[in-house]
Amino acid sequence: MKELFGGPGRKSGLILRIGQCLFASASIGVMASASGFSAATAFCYLIASMGLQVLWSFGLACLDIHALRFNKDLYNHIVVSLFVVGDWVTATLSLAAACSSAGVMVLFAKDTNFCTVETKCSCGMFQISIAFAFVSWFLLAASSYIMFWLVASI
């Protein structure tokens, strides 16, 4: 199995996982502290999906730290196949959550005057949370491609 930038048990892979965790946590934090987020199911789904991503990325970050510390080899076909399935499922759910929230946000901000009328809803914070979710998805997508490439290139 080739050694790739961002692969499991490498420093670059660990940085990607930490980035995913941080941006997903930031997305949850900003969305949960915004008033009125529970009015839209899409925003609640964003929190749930980012929560799943935090758990998944944190788990893999711990595995990367363990592998780096004890010089373990994670380049095993079964292990990497499991990572691929988990990564792709999480990435698809994250993109779905970010896009559905973005769709609702555009409706609130552009198609209707909800944001100007309902001043108690913090539209600016919704937008920041969605932006963080997209960054987190982008980092997860990078990890997913690297993992898939590793499995396919055996």
Add this chain to the structure above:
Amino acid sequence: MKELFGGPGRKSGLILRIGQCLFASASIGVMASASGFSAATAFCYLIASMGLQVLWSFGLACLDIHALRFNKDLYNHIVVSLFVVGDWVTATLSLAAACSSAGVMVLFAKDTNFCTVETKCSCGMFQISIAFAFVSWFLLAASSYIMFWLVASI
């Protein structure tokens, strides 16, 4: 390069492309004939994205027919790499469009009473169109994985 189910220049690949074209066209047709779709940007974006998918899948279906008819070999690294990039970009845009529309639809049908109040908006047709878009994305995602596997397994 391995010969794979659904690969370029194969009957299974052609069936996948025709399926993508049909479901994307059906999604556009149903959405465009539903009254009040232009009220939400997400629904307009769904039409644009499905339009792009129809063009892309139709082009590749024609290439598959050409390859099958004249027994041409499309298993060329550069050609398949181009297919991979196009497939992934189109698949990501399609999923984004389907999810943003689904987010808005859930807001209309569940979070607010928009569908019961605004009876001139055909909510049922919006839902059918979004379902077609998801089927079309699923078929495109299958093609994308096969193409990516082909490129990575060289």
